[in-house]
Amino acid sequence: MRTYRYQTVDVFTDRRFGGNPLAVVLDADGLSDGEMQALAAEFNYSETTFVLPPADPANTARVRIFNRTYEMPFAGHPNVGTAYVLARLRPELGDVLRFEEAAGLVEVRIERSAGGQVTGATIAAPQPLSLGPELPVAAVAACAGLDADAILTGAHLPRVASVGITFVLSEVDANALGRATPSLDAFRQLLAGEPDLNGRLSILFYAHAGPGRLRARMFSPLSGTWEDPATGSANAALAAFLLSQGASDGSRFEVVQGVEMRRPSLLRIEAMRGSGGEIRARVGGGCVEVFKGEITL
Numbered sequence: 001m002r003t004y005r006y007q008t009v010d011v012f013t014d015r016r017f018g019g020n021p022l023a024v025v026l027d028a029d030g031l032s033d034g035e036m037q038a039l040a041a042e043f044n045y046s047e048t049t050f051v052l053p054p055a056d057p058a059n060t061a062r063v064r065i066f067n068r069t070y071e072m073p074f075a076g077h078p079n080v081g082t083a084y085v086l087a088r089l090r091p092e093l094g095d096v097l098r099f100e101e102a103a104g105l106v107e108v109r110i111e112r113s114a115g116g117q118v119t120g121a122t123i124a125a126p127q128p129l130s131l132g133p134e135l136p137v138a139a140v141a142a143c144a145g146l147d148a149d150a151i152l153t154g155a156h157l158p159r160v161a162s163v164g165i166t167f168v169l170s171e172v173d174a175n176a177l178g179r180a181t182p183s184l185d186a187f188r189q190l191l192a193g194e195p196d197l198n199g200r201l202s203i204l205f206y207a208h209a210g211p212g213r214l215r216a217r218m219f220s221p222l223s224g225t226w227e228d229p230a231t232g233s234a235n236a237a238l239a240a241f242l243l244s245q246g247a248s249d250g251s252r253f254e255v256v257q258g259v260e261m262r263r264p265s266l267l268r269i270e271a272m273r274g275s276g277g278e279i280r281a282r283v284g285g286g287c288v289e290v291f292k293g294e295i296t297l
Contacts, residue, residue: 001296001297002030002296002297003294003295003296003297004025004026004027004028004031004294004295004297005025005026005027005292005293005294005295006023006024006025006026006292006293006294006295007023007024007026007085007289007291007292008021008022008023008024008043008045008289008290008291008292009021009022009024009081009084009085009287009288009289009290010022010287010288010290011077011080011081011084011230011232011265011285011287012077012080012229012230012232012257012265012266012267012285012286012287013230013263013264013265013266013285013286013287013288014119014286014288015288016288016290017263017290018229018258018263018264018265018288019077019229019230019258019263019264019265019285019286019287019288020045020046020077020228020229020230020231020258020263020265021045021046021290022045022047022048022049022077022078022081022082023039023040023043023045023048023049024048024049024051024081024082024085025039025048025049025050025051025295026051026085026089027051028050028051028052028064029052029053031050031297033071035297036048036050036064036066036071037066037069037070037071039066039295040066040067040068041068041069044068046067046068046077046225046228046229047065047066047067047072047075047077047078048065048066048067048078049063049064049065049066049078049081049082050063050064050065050066051063051082051086052064054098054100055100056100058098059098059099059100059105060086060093060097060098060099061082061086061097061099061100062099062100062101063078063079063082063099063100063101063106064101064102065078065101067223067224067225068223068224068225069223069224070223071102072102072165073101073102073103073164073165074101074102074103074104074106074125074126074127074164074165074233075165075232075233076123076125076231076232076233076234076235076236076267076283077230077231077232079099079101079106079108079121079123079232080108080120080121080122080123080232080283080284080285080287081287082099083097083099083108083110083121083123084110084118084120084121084287085289087110087118087121088118088289094110095109095110095112096108096109096110097110097121101126103126103127103164103165104126104127104164105126106123106124106125106126107123107124108121108122108123108124109121109122109123109284111284111286119286119287120284120285120286120287121284121285121287122268122282122283122284122285123232123236123282123283123284124280124281124282125163125164125233125236125237125240125280125281125282125283126163126164127162127163127164128163128240128274128278128279128280129161129162129163129237129240129241129243129244129271129278129279129280129281130161130162130163131159131160131161131162131241131244132159132160132161132162132166132196132197133159133160133194133196134156134157134158134159134160135157135158135159135160135168135190135194136158136190137151137153137157137158139186139189139190139193140158140168140170140190140203142183142186142189142190143182143183143186143187143190143201143203143219144172144180144181144182144183144203144205144217144219145179145180145181145182145183145186146172146176146179146180150172150173150176150179151170151171151172152171152172152173153171155171155245156169156171156241156245158170158203159241160196160197161237161238161240161241162237163233163236163237163240163280163281164233164236165233166197166198166200166202167202167203167204167218167231167233167234167237168201168202168203168204169203169204169206169234169237169238169241170203170204170205170206171205171206171207171208172205172206172207173207174207174208174209174215176207177205177206177207177215177217178260180205180217180219182219182221182226182227184221184222187201187219187221187222188222191222200222200223201220201222202218202219202220202223202225202234203218203219203220204216204217204218204231204234204235204237204238205217205218205219206238206255209256212252212253212254213253213254213255213256214235214238214253214254214255214256215255215256215257215259216231216234216235216238216255216256216257217257217260218231218234218257227260227261228257228258229257229258229261229263229264229265230257230258230263230265230267230285231257232267232283232285233283235255235257235267235269235283236269236271236281236282236283237281238255238269239251239252239253239269239270239271239281239282239283240271240279240280240281242271243271243272243273243279244279250270250271250272250273251270251271252268252269252270253268253269253270254266254267254268254269255267255268255269265285266285266286267283267284267285268283268284268285269281269282269283270282270283
């Protein structure tokens with residue numbers, strides 16, 4: 001019999017039952033790939049992380065991230081939540097953690113209250129912004145059950161972007177955002193017609209909500225996540241993409257997501273240009289501990 005400890009946290013929130021829930025399986029060495037995938041499906045959260053010894057002892061841990069159906073090379077809220085859990089359990093780690101992941105090394109800075117308590121974290125995405133194809137407006141709109149005129153194209157067409165994992169980014173009319181409802185058939189049709197998507201289709205719809213503020217919803221029904229309450233990796237890609245559309249050296253936004261799911265979330269996103277012109281992004285927010293327990297296999 002093998003026993004593994006786990007904790008769950010709500011990420012990108014300052015209160016329980018908001019934000020995006022995450023399960024963190026600690027000291028996961030000895031679990032097979034199949035067991036990790038089965039446990040992620042059993043938790044039934046958008047992602048579950050498994051903490052393993054690092055390959056390089058200079059780093060904090062190797063972190064593997066699974067959604068309900070497959071392993072992910074990188075994701076935002078799993079890194080923020082995992083760092084929060086480890087910083088609380090192991091104060092000797094300090095305020096800068098480094099996680100080895102399939103997409104690269106993820107650096108995490110721990111956030112604390114005035115009294116020194118761990119409250120959350122900010123992560124640096126492991127890769128600079130990379131852009132993929134533009135996608136048909138009508139087909140993207142159909143994925144959210146919207147008419148094509150709900151997609152705003154004055155700034156950009158729906159576009160594939162990544163800072164470690166790919167998303168389609170699409171600006172929508174603010175009034176249409178609340179009406180969006182994912183269509184599984186439309187997702188399947190769009191994915192089948194776009195081989196450059198490489199079998200992955202997750203769409204972040206966003207709307208401007210005032211200076212420095214955005215509203216967002218993210219749908220990924222083909223991976224089992226009909227809607228995600230807070231998507232750090234997608235919003236980090238959005239920050240980098242928005243910077244790429246202008247001449248500024250940096251951009252910062254607060255993003256509200258999860259409202260329609262009754263799990264309101266607040267994400268802080270930032271992008272900046274490097275000396276070589278590449279665009280890097282960060283995303284951060286608060287966390288709250290929810291459950292803890294043991295898994296026996």
